[in-house]
Amino acid sequence: MINHYEEPKLNLINSIYISLFCLILFGFYKNGIKIYNGNYFLLFKPLILTISSFLMGYVLDKLFKQKKKYSLYALLISVCMPPQISFVIFLPSLLIWLILNHYLSLKINPIICYLFLFLIFLKPSFFNSLEANSVHFYGIIDTFLGFNVGGICITSIIIMILSYFYFSTKFYYKKEIPVIAYFTYLISSCLFDILTSNSNLLINLLNSHIFFLLIYILPLNQYSPIKKKNQYLYALISGLLIFVCTRFYNPLIGPFIAVFLINLFITINKFCRKKRNDFSFFKKLLK
Amino acid sequence: MKKLFKIPKNINIQVSSHIAEFLSPKKIFLPFNNQNLILQSRIVKKGDLIIESEFLYAPVSGKITNVTTINNKNYLVIENDFKESKKRRKKDNDKTIVDCAKKINIKITHKKGNILYYNGLFDNPYDATNTFYHLNFTTEILDCLDAIRLDLKLISVILLLKDSDSESIIAFNKVLGTYPFISIKIMPNVYPIANKEILKDYIDLENNYLFNTIEIIELYEIMFNQRPLSERLITVTGNIQKPQVIKVKIGCSLEEIISEYYPNEKIENVLENHFLGFNTKKVQEVIINKDTSCILVINNNKNQTKPCISCGKCVEVCPKNCNPILNENMENCISCYLCDFICPSYINLGKKGG
Ligand code: SF4
Ligand code: SF4
Numbered sequence: 001m002i003n004h005y006e007e008p009k010l011n012l013i014n015s016i017y018i019s020l021f022c023l024i025l026f027g028f029y030k031n032g033i034k035i036y037n038g039n040y041f042l043l044f045k046p047l048i049l050t051i052s053s054f055l056m057g058y059v060l061d062k063l064f065k066q067k068k069k070y071s072l073y074a075l076l077i078s079v080c081m082p083p084q085i086s087f088v089i090f091l092p093s094l095l096i097w098l099i100l101n102h103y104l105s106l107k108i109n110p111i112i113c114y115l116f117l118f119l120i121f122l123k124p125s126f127f128n129s130l131e132a133n134s135v136h137f138y139g140i141i142d143t144f145l146g147f148n149v150g151g152i153c154i155t156s157i158i159i160m161i162l163s164y165f166y167f168s169t170k171f172y173y174k175k176e177i178p179v180i181a182y183f184t185y186l187i188s189s190c191l192f193d194i195l196t197s198n199s200n201l202l203i204n205l206l207n208s209h210i211f212f213l214l215i216y217i218l219p220l221n222q223y224s225p226i227k228k229k230n231q232y233l234y235a236l237i238s239g240l241l242i243f244v245c246t247r248f249y250n251p252l253i254g255p256f257i258a259v260f261l262i263n264l265f266i267t268i269n270k271f272c273r274k275k276r277n278d279f280s281f282f283k284k285l286l287k
Numbered sequence: 288m289k290k291l292f293k294i295p296k297n298i299n300i301q302v303s304s305h306i307a308e309f310l311s312p313k314k315i316f317l318p319f320n321n322q323n324l325i326l327q328s329r330i331v332k333k334g335d336l337i338i339e340s341e342f343l344y345a346p347v348s349g350k351i352t353n354v355t356t357i358n359n360k361n362y363l364v365i366e367n368d369f370k371e372s373k374k375r376r377k378k379d380n381d382k383t384i385v386d387c388a389k390k391i392n393i394k395i396t397h398k399k400g401n402i403l404y405y406n407g408l409f410d411n412p413y414d415a416t417n418t419f420y421h422l423n424f425t426t427e428i429l430d431c432l433d434a435i436r437l438d439l440k441l442i443s444v445i446l447l448l449k450d451s452d453s454e455s456i457i458a459f460n461k462v463l464g465t466y467p468f469i470s471i472k473i474m475p476n477v478y479p480i481a482n483k484e485i486l487k488d489y490i491d492l493e494n495n496y497l498f499n500t501i502e503i504i505e506l507y508e509i510m511f512n513q514r515p516l517s518e519r520l521i522t523v524t525g526n527i528q529k530p531q532v533i534k535v536k537i538g539c540s541l542e543e544i545i546s547e548y549y550p551n552e553k554i555e556n557v558l559e560n561h562f563l564g565f566n567t568k569k570v571q572e573v574i575i576n577k578d579t580s581c582i583l584v585i586n587n588n589k590n591q592t593k594p595c596i597s598c599g600k601c602v603e604v605c606p607k608n609c610n611p612i613l614n615e616n617m618e619n620c621i622s623c624y625l626c627d628f629i630c631p632s633y634i635n636l637g638k639k640g641g
Contacts, residue, residue, distance in 0.1 A: 003561075003563055003583070004628055172598045172631055174598075226602055227599060227602055
């Protein structure tokens with residue numbers, strides 16, 4: 001189109017799909033091939049989980065005439081699931097949640113909301129079958145590459161960082177949010193560790209769940225602020241909340257709670273603003 | 288000063304280097320505001336002043352036949368009798384620039400500064416009109432600027448040209464040696480720098496004079512030829528076979544131009560002057576006026592509006608710090624339609640301010 005900006009090459013959503021595909025392949029290696037013990041279902045579990053969720057989202061997209069909306073949501077949710085998740089719990093609950101979300105048109109980010117409810121109520125362990133049955137110690141490099149404890153396909157920090165650089169080239173990606181949020185988290189962690197003489201700083205900083213949430217969930221356009229200044233504030237508060245929740249609650253579930261809280265705050269804020277506007281409209285009308 | 292946006296040109300359109308001429312339209316439409324106008328079926332000569340209060344001159348000779356309304360605007364219709372003649376005269380030395388400008392409704396108020404800026408910038412990357420004026424009327428533009436400089440007793444004239452407009456820069460540079468008081472200032476290729484509201488962040492417009500291309504051409508006509516501007520160049524481009532610059536009569540209808548030059552093409556929607564946004568017009572609604580510079584044919588303007596995804600780009604790119612989606616600060620909007628251009632949901636945002 002002459003009179004409209006066209007994003008060169010792949011658009012943001014397709015880039016997210018490509019990046020998720022790489023993460024899923026790594027998840028398949030770490031939580032499938034590496035723990036293979038003759039059970040084919042376990043071997044292909046990461047693939048079956050993500051592909052079935054994606055297909056479910058795809059069918060919903062077709063049904064509700066949406067463009068890649070629910071398939072992306074379902075995929076983003078499925079990659080965060082604990083490796084030992086039961087399909088019987090996950091798939092029906094996801095289906096119900098997405099349908100509910102469609103009909104109730106909830107204003108809160110459905111991805112983080114589902115993950116929050118799921119993790120808070122079930123409190124699952126993020127160990128895969130191998131990690132659960134033996135004592136494991138992952139070094140810094142292992143953690144960075146993705147051989148650490150975490151969601152089924154979101155352990156590889158290096159893939160996520162590379163994806164961030166790729167997304168940053170996209171026009172509609174809010175690239176400042178992850179950087180500001182991460183630096184806030186980093187600075188508060190450093191200060192805290194210096195004050196408490198904690199020596200686990202690097203391991204705490206290389207938390208794959210934090211990277212995933214910062215790069216894929218926080219900058220989601222629909223659920224983040226519009227104005228630049230508000231985006232910076234949003235990132236700053238997210239970084240602080242993530243720090244508080246990871247250090248004082250749980251390093252793996254904490255980041256999800258933090259991001260849920262900031263999303264809840266944004267939703268309430270939007271709601272209040274709308275109400276205030278409605279109110280001022282009535283005031284004008286009365287005048 | 289806000290960092291301005293560099294517009295990427297989606298499609299490269301080559302405009303024919305030859306200027307086509309369409310100077311004999313059957314009908315001319317002249318806009319007027321006077322509600323109490325009593326229409327007499329009168330014969331006019333080219334250059335005749337028809338309505339004095341509105342500085343309405345006849346661009347052709349012919350007969351005023353009726354009044355018509357297009358797009359809620361009233362137009363006098365002149366039927367061309369194709370009998371116009373051209374008389375060239377020397378500069379009217381008795382008249383000052385201020386007197387001449389008054390005749391064509393250009394107000395020149397006294398300013399403290401000593402510089403005359405010539406706004407040779409254009410924001411529409413598909414619009415070749417300015418460049419064609421610079422290439423074909425180089426000495427006329429410089430003569431006129433120099434005459435204005437002398438009349439207003441100014442020290443220098445500065446031509447503002449875009450760094451991407453290399454053809455104009457070369458054309459002026461070739462002849463600038465004979466105009467010692469005229470120099471060129473290269474401006475960055477950012478959008479919407481040609482707009483006065485934005486340009487004032489780059490140069491001191493408060494205290495200095497600024498004229499744009501069509502004003503200078505119009506002043507040249509009235510100062511050196513003692514006649515009002517009756518024709519101008521326009522670029523017809525976009526989704527058409529042969530984009531070109533055409534010399535047309537002011538007041539002729541676009542429909543007539545299209546039927547002359549593009550009889551076999553199905554052209555429905557066009558953007559007049561703008562190249563951004565969705566405020567297209569039907570071909571039948573467009574009458575060429577003094578300020579019409581570019582007609583961009585848009586044939587794939589399907590309504591694809593989707594709900595806002597809160598990407599914030601409309602707010603980020605707005606040169607006047609407006610927030611078109613929350614309707615904040617919209618009194619500053621300059622209708623540049625950058626927000627429309629950038630919105631991934633194809634929302635018509637500029638309309639609010641425009
Ligand atoms: S709000 Fe007005 S000034 Fe701002 S980008 Fe849109 S049209 Fe231009
Ligand atoms: S550019 Fe369009 S989609 Fe993005 S915030 Fe503005 S109106 Fe919404």
